[in-house]
Amino acid sequence: MKVKDFVWHEGMKVSELVEELGQVGFQSVELAKAKDVIVKMKKDNAKVFLTFTSNMVTSGLRGFFAQLVKVGIPNFLVTTAGAIEEDIMKASGEKFDVGSFDNDDVELHEKGINRVGNLMIDTEGYMAFEDWILGALEKCYAKKKRWSVSELLREFGLMLNDEDSILYQAAKKGVPIFCPAITDAGIGFHLYLFQQKHKDFIVDVVEDFGNILLGTSYDDKKAVIALGGSISKHHAILATLLNGGAEYAVYMTTAHRSSGSMSGATTQEAKSWGKVKDESDIATVIGDVTIMFPLAMSAALEELQEEGLLEGSSVVSRQLSAKTGGEQK
């Protein structure tokens, strides 16, 4: 393939931009390839694991993840405890603010504002969450005493009512959410307090390992879209490894291979483990997920929509979607 000069034209669509980027060079080539791999995994009917970290749910990607569940992209979600917490906070009406990386942290602390990069979360939001989660746990406990994490998260999702909520959409579509480190956020504290009152209340993380493992089989085509690193990424590729490896893998991360971390581990390295198959379609994009993912994924959605591979009778503009209040499937 030849390098081709990029030229802008009026009214350029996202899909046209991504198409052009495929011949520009460096990460733009990887980004266009990521789009291709995503389209291929869906055409090939692969079971798709989408993984992301908590900070992405702090950001506006949260609604995009919910939309992806709604239109049928992922079959499984894997994330961290903070993501669960913040999705619920937002579904309960909490709004986060855009600030600056250079805000004065001591001053923020005095005001009860918590900083995540250039995003700001009000401490009061955590109090509303506390009320919600304790109520939710009571309801779950009334049903049974021993819960795997994904069962619990499905139950939470059914209690929410927000089109832009990941838990809500996942519960509606029957997409399991795996969260192997469920205690690693405020929710861990609330689970602990609840268990102090109800000693027979058990969160069974081991059972969930079975759920993610049996979610796919050796014979299924498997695919991973891993955004950022952390155990979310590792857990999904571990699950595919144990079932013979993924046919498709897209990694997007700001981390590099040089430190040997999971965050920076490449799709190439994954081949040595059998996490992805030797002959698999893979792409590793180095860059901030808040830009890379909407860009590549929007172009993929465009192509999948043309092919009739998106679920829901119609995928329409945000404005329309907001008015009609969501899916009719």
Added chain:
Amino acid sequence: MKVKDFVWHEGMKVSELVEELGQVGFQSVELAKAKDVIVKMKKDNAKVFLTFTSNMVTSGLRGFFAQLVKVGIPNFLVTTAGAIEEDIMKASGEKFDVGSFDNDDVELHEKGINRVGNLMIDTEGYMAFEDWILGALEKCYAKKKRWSVSELLREFGLMLNDEDSILYQAAKKGVPIFCPAITDAGIGFHLYLFQQKHKDFIVDVVEDFGNILLGTSYDDKKAVIALGGSISKHHAILATLLNGGAEYAVYMTTAHRSSGSMSGATTQEAKSWGKVKDESDIATVIGDVTIMFPLAMSAALEELQEEGLLEGSSVVSRQLSAKTGGEQK
């Protein structure tokens, strides 16, 4: 400003995507801000320095830089010697290839292929360049003996005929190209050989310092769009510093502030020097320029086109542009 859930809709335009990114979080917020700052600098009639490094000209951004000159975005370009060389090679018909970061370098060397990240340059292309540059230098020398670098590059541009060439467009539009380290590429070798034959041939880098310095004044509004780091970036902000600092600055880079390098220096740090004014509009975007720049700049062009601020009677699709063979201004 509140964080807003990103939602894709069919047929999404680049400008719509960038608009949405402004409320997503992390680097997407900076990217949307970069677009805003670029629009503002043009509306405010600031003199714009656009700086880039050699590898971006290896990539398909080269044609985009040429287009930006054509539609009147930058008033000055600053770059490195490799960029000059490769623009001429491409204008002479040389094609570069898209390969992989993991190609076998010893094998490539045997084949006479030179790797720049995931892009590949054939060694033969350098031979064609040798012929071209020696001829060009003879013509220049016939005119006069002592040349500032920007004069020489203008002369080269006039000898080319390629709509997608930076030197060609810059020469046509009277946009000076500064290249303070002109000897740092194959072109340095050819200049040296030429000077061996013509001892009175002088490339005067000191004179060009005067040219970039006097290109703007204290009273002009000034703006810098610095892509990547290196002396290209430093030279432009040095020029604005000596004239009282820039009102607008956009930096895009993969480097971070932590090592104290010029590549990673932020628009914020520039304030301490007076490189940008204390109250200036600034944005620093961390990420690969091959994605970040087409994305933010295309959205800016869209807005500037609507405002009637782009030069040329019409800016049209690549296909049309290719057919008509360019600008009628």
Added chain:
Amino acid sequence: MKVKDFVWHEGMKVSELVEELGQVGFQSVELAKAKDVIVKMKKDNAKVFLTFTSNMVTSGLRGFFAQLVKVGIPNFLVTTAGAIEEDIMKASGEKFDVGSFDNDDVELHEKGINRVGNLMIDTEGYMAFEDWILGALEKCYAKKKRWSVSELLREFGLMLNDEDSILYQAAKKGVPIFCPAITDAGIGFHLYLFQQKHKDFIVDVVEDFGNILLGTSYDDKKAVIALGGSISKHHAILATLLNGGAEYAVYMTTAHRSSGSMSGATTQEAKSWGKVKDESDIATVIGDVTIMFPLAMSAALEELQEEGLLEGSSVVSRQLSAKTGGEQK
């Protein structure tokens, strides 16, 4: 403080180098500060959380972490499941290899070699681990049915006999190891298989939240040394946050603040949350932990040894330590 020219002298000690680095600039200043903060936290009798990720245990830092436990640096360890697994594999005699980042991954896969950056793990090692862990789980199950993770890891440690093992030293010294995502590695698979046979076997992650929370109090001075990112880092600072924040914090990571990730979150950002106190002693060092940590920590140990603040009657050379077979405390 003035910048001071670094000059090498013969026989330079690590502690002298780190001292000099304090006035060099950029990350070297942060590194020297990290050493200072570590010394201060021990002098001040703070309760120390040391967190690290799995890949560091793949590396030779594993023996260093064990040594730090032995000489009394950390009061708590927080890590990921892979770290547990590989510590046990090494304690069982498994050797890992140093290779290259550029090894051919398809070829490695055929040979049954798994790559972690430039380190290589033989697939056979996982089989020996399988035997070990199943035996260990039987023994634990015979004692009781419901285990918190840290209890289980203590039990494993008591079954090992390797001076360089983290689990062994931690069990001997009564230092709890927290691992909130215990299922996220091969061990998760083995726990699952075991639970399939013994349905009443429960790994209680919620109980462990109580253990880490009650491990310190509001009144204790608290300190965090977080190596790399991931939930290991987050879990420790969450625990200190809930007890009023840490007085001392050292973060070492290759990640940057720009993406809003936990890995790149700075000690400064932690102040907005109350994870570290406003007036705390903090240092964030950007760089590869395999170099930064031995460098800063060795200099800190030197200083603490002089002050008589290291545990064990004598801390001696590796050779001696190997011969005597460890601590007499």
Added chain:
Amino acid sequence: MKVKDFVWHEGMKVSELVEELGQVGFQSVELAKAKDVIVKMKKDNAKVFLTFTSNMVTSGLRGFFAQLVKVGIPNFLVTTAGAIEEDIMKASGEKFDVGSFDNDDVELHEKGINRVGNLMIDTEGYMAFEDWILGALEKCYAKKKRWSVSELLREFGLMLNDEDSILYQAAKKGVPIFCPAITDAGIGFHLYLFQQKHKDFIVDVVEDFGNILLGTSYDDKKAVIALGGSISKHHAILATLLNGGAEYAVYMTTAHRSSGSMSGATTQEAKSWGKVKDESDIATVIGDVTIMFPLAMSAALEELQEEGLLEGSSVVSRQLSAKTGGEQK
């Protein structure tokens, strides 16, 4: 080679630490290899190019570079204009300050303090430099009118008298300093003003290309130690490329290969160009040079000293060196 557990012992020397790091993993392995390559290039009598960027001269590495020249490590230096300027400023008594990356830049600007990462330069220092450089240029001009850059820098060095000055030591030892972008700093402005008064004063960058090219031959063994990126790095490897490629190369940088930049270009990529030979000894260390370089280089010096390969009758402690006032060679 096996991964080996790192264990600290009392009084550990830098050379011992680096030895241990060689079997730890990730970048520590590359660091130890860098030390080995440096030792080998000296033993093999290779001609050594040492390249560095301006910010490293802002830092305390400046005195270390001077020391390396003094003991005979590099045969050529390549750097940027800011490095020249700041070395002269420091040799004239100017002191820089260690501050913080988070200092308030607007406030600094009001105080006349310029920030480079966490280092601070007083604006007044530039005024003293102005006086010095104008005087120096007058003296040079009195000798002849046309100067290559390296000749000019040698002349400057002879006017200085500071053991810790790079220009001073290089002039004394006859080590040429190449600076292809000599105008890219305040010094460019002063050269311009001087040339305005003396139109026949010429800084000949083209002639210097010949000087660096002819500094080594095809038959010489050649080696590059490139610290950071920029044209300093590129210029040295270009010079070795044109003479058949280097036998030894050590790159230390915070940049990654992913963006295709010169800063992030690896020693591996250099093979495709013939910049380093296919069978050469190479190491690329990712990390902050202010830590990586003193660490690896000090260990190399130790080994070279033992082998009697350092110049000067004695290399002694900083204290002694300061008293005796330098070399007796």
